[in-house]
Amino acid sequence: MDPATLPYRRNVGAVLFGPRGRVLVCRRADVPNAEGAPGGWQLPQGGIDEGEDPRIAVFRELAEEIGTDRAEILAEHPDWLTYDLPPELVGKALGGRYRGQRQKWFALRFLGSEADIRLDADPQPEFDAWRWVDLYDLPTLAVSFKRPIYEELVRAFAHLVRSVQERS
Template sequence: MADASALPYRRNVGAVIFASSGRIFVARRTDMPGAGGGPDEGVWQCPQGGIDDGEQPDVAVLREVQEETGMTSLTRLGEYPDWLSYDLPDHLIGKALGGRFRGQTQKWFALRFTSDESEIRLDLQAHQEFDAWKWIELAELPRLNVGFKKPVYEKLAVAFARFG
């Protein structure tokens, strides 16, 4: 196992996407246990992804959301004031994130989806990240199976409640 303290954090962005109803978009990861199962199985998360070299976080978040979900009809509601970091569990150190990072440090944005659901497409990438999606209440987010990202989602549920 690699020494986690010697590894850097990967810079990343995340999006809490609100529908006009105030509910938020979550999707089920294809690479975690429970993928392809029933509607409450698997590991769920909000769209997120890496920041390319020279890319600004507010640009990266729109690119990542489009790549992962097909959504382009988005308006920015706000952003979390700080970068939020999480560490990978020990069993993923040296394996996840290309084995080069101890976890991620993320800039989170609140976005409003302004189109109809026909715009949502999870199959746009060769290696599909998600296999299912749903709208949930923001307060439900930390209670879903979000794995080791739960502390980040607990902060976002409080900070972004005003956008619901």
């Protein structure tokens, strides 16, 4: 299969700032780490439905993936960011229909309590664990093909860390 013949999947992502200006990452239940145990830490993200506004989609995805949409948008990345799947995942990941994803990213401030975060809200949860991390650690947690996007998110949203810390 030639990846160049496949489209990118439209997607939204959430850099969800919580206590002390840290961000929420979740561990994928279906992506093992090098030792075969659960791994694959990532930010909440998901597809945009046909005709759906990305600002609506990001709240829908938060509710589906972490059980709550109690947040407010602080910033929107000005560009759509893309990544390509590695060759071994083309035709398998993302339903086998896409070469990668074209993403609109948002920085949000979490307005709820930790009790609101429910990874079991969906009958088939995508994640099995979550934690708060420093924004600057995101690239080290990402799978290699998503690392450049996470590096860009750190650059784009680093200015928000201090203001979120001051509100906590």
